[in-house]
Amino acid sequence: xxxxxxxxxxxxxxxxxxxxxxxxxxxxxxxxxxxxxxxxxxxxxxxxxxxxxxxxxxxxxxxxxxxxxxxxxxxxxxxxxxxxxxxxxxxxxxxxxxxxxxxxxxxxxxxxxxxxxxxxxxxxxxxxxxxxxxxxxxxxxxxxxxxxxxxxxxxxxxxxxxxxxxxxxxxxxxxxxxxxxxxxxxxxxxxxxxxxxxxxxxxxxxxxxxxxxxxxxxxxxxxxxxxxxxxx
Numbered sequence: 001x002x003x004x005x006x007x008x009x010x011x012x013x014x015x016x017x018x019x020x021x022x023x024x025x026x027x028x029x030x031x032x033x034x035x036x037x038x039x040x041x042x043x044x045x046x047x048x049x050x051x052x053x054x055x056x057x058x059x060x061x062x063x064x065x066x067x068x069x070x071x072x073x074x075x076x077x078x079x080x081x082x083x084x085x086x087x088x089x090x091x092x093x094x095x096x097x098x099x100x101x102x103x104x105x106x107x108x109x110x111x112x113x114x115x116x117x118x119x120x121x122x123x124x125x126x127x128x129x130x131x132x133x134x135x136x137x138x139x140x141x142x143x144x145x146x147x148x149x150x151x152x153x154x155x156x157x158x159x160x161x162x163x164x165x166x167x168x169x170x171x172x173x174x175x176x177x178x179x180x181x182x183x184x185x186x187x188x189x190x191x192x193x194x195x196x197x198x199x200x201x202x203x204x205x206x207x208x209x210x211x212x213x214x215x216x217x218x219x220x221x222x223x224x225x226x227x228x229x230x231x232x
Contacts, residue, residue, distance in 0.1 A: 009102065010102040010103060010104060011101060011102065011103045011104070011108075012103075012104050013026075013028055013038075013040065013103050013104055013105055013108075014104070016028045016029065016030070016031075016038075017029045017031075019037065019121055020121065021042075022162070022163070022180060023162075024041060024042060024045055024052075024066075024069060025039050025040060025041060025042060025069075025180070026039070026040045026041075026042055026105065027039055028040070028108070029113075030110075033110075034113065034119075035112070035113055036098060036110050036111060036112060036113050037110075037111060037112075037113045038101055038103070038108040038109070038110055038111075039070075039108060039109040039111060039180075040103055040105040040106060040107075040108040040109075041066045041067070041069070041070075041105065041106055042105075043105050043106070045066070046065070046066045046106070049065065050065035050066055050067070050106075051065040051066060052065070052066050066106075067106075067107065070107070070109050072157060072182075072183030072184060072185055073094075073097065073109070073180075073182060073183045074097055074109075074183075075183055075184075076094070076154070076155055076182050076183035076184070077092075077094060077096070077097045077182075080092050080094065080152060080154065083152055083153065084152070090171060091170060091171055092152070092154075093145055093148050093149055093152070093154060093175075093176070093177060093178060094154065094177065094178045094179075094182050095111045095112040095114060095177060095178070095179050096111065096112040097109065097110070097111050097112075098110045098111065098112070111179075114165050114167050114170060114177050114179060115167065115169050115170075116166075116167055116168075116169055117167075117168060117169045119169075121165075122165035122166055122167040122169075122177070123165060123166055124161065124162050124163065124164065124165050124166075125138075125161040125162075125164055125165075125166070125176075125209065125212075125213060126161045126162050126212075128166060129161070129212075129213050134213065137174055138166060138174070138176075140174070141166065141174040141175055141176055142176055142206065142209075142210075144175070144176075145164070145175065145176040145206075146202060146203070146206045149178075149202050150198075150199040150202050150203075153195045153198055154178070154182060154198075154202070155182065155183055155184045155191050155192050155198055156178075156181065156182060156191075156201060156202060156205050157181050157182055157183045157184065157185040158180075158181040158185065159178055159180075159181040159182065159205050159209075160181065160205075160208075160209065160212070161209045161212045161213060163178060163179050163180035163181045164176045164177065164178050164179070164209070165177055165179055
C-alpha cells in the first residue's frame with residue numbers, strides 16, 4: 001500500500017472526490033489507489049472534543065469519541081480474520097480494512113472498495129430497489145449472505161439496506177457485502193459472546209432489510225411472484 005506516492009502528511013480532501021455520504025461518514029475515492037476508498041467522520045457531527053454530542057456522556061466515556069465507530073469495525077474485522085485463519089477463505093462478508101490516513105476531516109479509515117463489473121461503486125440494496133433492478137438472483141445472494149454471517153458469527157451493529165452492496169466482481173459470484181455498521185456497539189457484548197443470540201439478531205436484521213426492500217419495491221416496480229423480489 002505505501003510507496004513513494006502514498007501521502008504520509010495530512011491530506012486535504014477538498015481535492016478528492018466524495019463518492020458517498022452516509023449517516024455519519026463521508027466516503028472518498030483515492031485516485032492513485034483504485035482498489036480502496038477512504039472513510040472519514042463527518043466533521044459537522046463532531047464536537048470540539050472529538051465526540052458525537054448526541055451519544056451522551058456514558059458512551060463518550062469510553063474515550064474513543066467519534067472514532068469508536070472505526071474501533072468496532074476494526075475489532076470485528078480482526079476477529080473475523082482470526083476465525084477465517086487457516087480456512088482458506090478468499091474473502092469475508094464485510095469489507096477488508098487496510099489502515100489509516102491523516103486528513104483535514106480527521107483520521108480516515110482505508111477500506112476495500114467494492115465495485116460492480118463496470119468498475120463503478122457497487123450499488124446498495126436501497127439503490128437497487130430504487131432502480132427497479134432487484135431480482136430473485138439478488139434474493140438468493142442475500143440468503144447466502146445471511147447464512148454466512150450466522151455461520152461466521154458476524155456481529156451486526158447498525159446494518160441496514162444502505163450499507164450492504166451487491167457485486168459479482170469481487171469473487172466472480174453474486175454476493176452481498178456489508179460495507180459499514182458491523183461490529184459490537186453495546187457496552188454489554190451479548191451478541192459477541194453468544195453465537196445463538198447473534199444468529200437471531202442476524203435473522204431479525206435481514207428480515208427488516210427485506211421488509212424495507214418490499215416497501216420500497218412497490219414504488220420501484222417489483223413483481224408479485226416473490227414476497228420481496230421481482231422475477232428474473
